[in-house]
Amino acid sequence: MNSRHAGRVPPSPVVTDSGVDHVRLAYHYLDSGDLDGYGSLLHAGLLGVAELERPALGARHHITRIVADGDCVVAMGRLAPQQREFVDVFTLSAEGMLRACRRYYAGPPR
Secondary structure, three states: OOHHHOOOOOOOHHHHHHHHHHHHHHHHHHHHOOHHHHHOOEEEEEEEHHHHOOOOOOOEEEEEEEEEEOOEEEEEEEEEOOOEEEEEEEEEOOOOOEEEEEEEEOOOOO
């Protein structure tokens, strides 16, 4: 355990599983243009790309893998039609809501 997480109690598996469901729903809501639904998954004060970057009209997230541990959920996939690979790293709140997100791209757009 590193000093950043020292003394911190990890969330229960139920919270982590709930966070994974929220990540899946977030992509569904973004792809369908349901910003109210998307907003319902966010913890107050969310920080990161998830609240700032919205895909262009017609864009779709194709998730290839989701990995979760404690309060962290990582989603890997491709944004279509741009065919741009990405990795989103989400931090969950104590209730499993989306608290922060950072997006990484595999390289320059094609």
